[in-house]
Amino acid sequence: MSGSRALPRGLAAAAGIAAALLGVGVGELAATLAAPTSSPFAVVGGMLIDAAPAWAKDTAIAWFGTGDKTALLTGVALVLLLISALLGLAERARPRAGVAGFVLLGFVVAVLAPTRADAGALAWLPALLCGIAAATTVHLLVRVLRRTVSTPPRTDGPSPVEPPESVDPAPSRRRFLAWTAASAAAGILATVAASAGRAGSVAANGVRTALRLPKPAVAAAPIPAAASFDVPGLSPVVTPNADFYRIDTALIVPQVDPAQWRLRIHGLVAQEVTLTWDELLSLPLVESATTLSCVSNEVGGDLIGNAVWLGYPIRSLLARAQPRAEADMVLSTSVDGFTAGTPLEALTDDREALLAIGMNGSPLPVEHGFPVRMVVPGLYGYVSATKWVTDLEVTRFDRARAYWTDRGWSERGPIKLESRIDVPRPNATVAPGATAIAGVAWQPHAGVSGVEVQIDEGPWQRADLATAISADTWVQWRLTWHATAGTHAIRCRAIGADGTVQTADAAPPAPDGATGRHLVTVTVRS
């Protein structure tokens, strides 16, 4: 009997999947030991992230929010499982076809890995080992599978007239299943061990915990009590670090040792400047509250937060470097290759644009840019808030392009005037009578002078505004509503410091930030 035809397809696919799992385990282990930023998953995921156009980032964030990375990696894993099942089938149809497929996959990723910005010298190794391990495994497993059906012709049979003894395939099948399960289990174990090892050896976390921030030369004024309304469910005026949204392209959070950290300021400058961590700490640091928003924040969305940052004014650093007259942009680069293009003016005017090392009284959390990031009042994060920053190139908008501007987002990204209803929650059911409607409003750098609320198609009513920390931060607002039975639509709109009314025109986040008015529908019991 001919081998392939009788081989169950399902088992061959299972062999492919088990081989891939073992390969992934080997690749992840190799990454942890030799090239932490070059896990095959991180390489493929990172390339997909970099290839994504504006609408794709927008859709991913709209669907998955800050879980966009988990969603991406899950997607990559599912595609890999599908491909490996197919390679199992290929190996069944034609010995070594699956082997070739896995070797090719590993090879392609190994060639791509060193092109990533954060690649180390051994970046190519994990993917190569992953491919070889998967190829070897699929070959061996399918060979065992073949034995479950094709048995050698019996030349020493007892008697030619007796019907050929039917070979019992059960033991070899059991052996196949055992080996397949063992390969899959070993792969999963290795992957778990590798990620645990990576999490445990996160160097930056240890250094960060031991660190004590210097006292600011200019401390932020204490947050006035009048900055906060006592309304349950209303966003706190200062967002705790643990609740602060996180958006970046890093699948593996960059680990930067402050002792090795350098910031180079160069380009169109009279004087190149290099700054070390110790030098930065010895400078007179400033504390300042600034609201940071992501351009991908939808109307009513939560990709926004307010923190008290500790850092050194970027304008003072640039004053040392002395930008040339023709310069109009600073291209900041992070260790992982992300770039942002910030108008030079926003970094040299009187706003508190900081090279920040502290966030709400502690060193920057690793995922928020430890040890050093930028924070610029009034600009969306994608054009200003580079985390893990190591390089500032003074240049021109017509000469340099940044990460997101290369992908269809606008060159300039001033944060738009917006407001959000936090209380009541969308689709809440509330009791009739006096009910608090409350939220936040912002236009960092410019400031907000008022908020108005509309119930159904009624008149716009002025809400109470809390005391703003400064024009750079969002401000809480509140209105007492005498709720009557039925379903009601609540809308809000902010009034800018200059009297501008927040627009009703709805625009999506791409290419330069969403607009429109937040609408919350509630049901009031009778």
Ligand SMILES: Nc1nc2c(c(=O)[nH]1)N[C@H]1C(S)=C(S)[C@@H](COP(=O)(O)O)O[C@H]1N2
């Ligand atoms: N290195 C790096 N810095 C980055 C990004 C990034 O992808 N990589 N994303 C930017 C974007 S789009 C935003 S909105 C802010 C978010 O900062 P947070 O994660 O601390 O809230 O970081 C900015 N800085």
Ligand SMILES: [Mo]
């Ligand atoms: Mo963003």
